[in-house]
Amino acid sequence: MGNRFLDRVEDNAAVRAWAEMTQREKAQNNLQKLKEIWEQWNNEVRQLFYSNYGDFPYLLYMKVNKRLFRALAQFWNPAYSCFTFGKVDLVPTIEEYMALLQCSRIQVDRIYSKMVNVPTFLRKLMNITG
Structure with a gap:
């Protein structure tokens, strides 16, 4: 019984290693495709x-x-969309993310996602309420 358990653990480790390698390859391929489109x-x-x-x-x-x-x-x-260190929850600011990622070209006053299709009623309501 002990050997079957160890075999399963080894099989799980092999599957995990294969899955991680496959994900890295796919991510790299997708990144390369995005770069080609941009260029x-x-x-x-x-x-x-x-x-x-x-x-x-x-x-x-x-x-x-x-x-x-x-x-x-x-x-x-x-669950809380933050980083939890023991009993302390932290939410970095955009400037702190920029420092961590060493990314100085990001505009901190820019929102990176928008609703593509705002329903007409909501648009009118937003215009009325400002």
């Missing part, structure tokens, strides 16, 4: 993208610190 666009299309989505394309060329992201993921608390 095919002319300046006019890029400016249109910037006006709608901000500095998002700079993230394509950022060097990722894997140890930092592992540490961040380890302490991320999805």
Whole structure:
């Protein structure tokens, strides 16, 4: 019985290693495709993208610190959308994220996501209420 358990543990470890390797390869391939698309666009299309989505394309060329992201993921608390260290909850500011990620080109006053289709009633309500 003990051997079957150890075999299962080894099998699980092998499957996990394979899954991590596959995910890394797919992520790298997707990143490369995004870079190729970005490089095919002319300046006019890029400016249109910037006006709608901000500095998002700079993230394509950022060097990722894997140890930092592992540490961040380890302490991320999805229930509260913050980092939890023991009994202390922390929510970094955009400036602190910029320092951690060493990303100085991000505009801190820019929102990076928008609702694409705002229903007419909501739009009218927002205009009325300001």
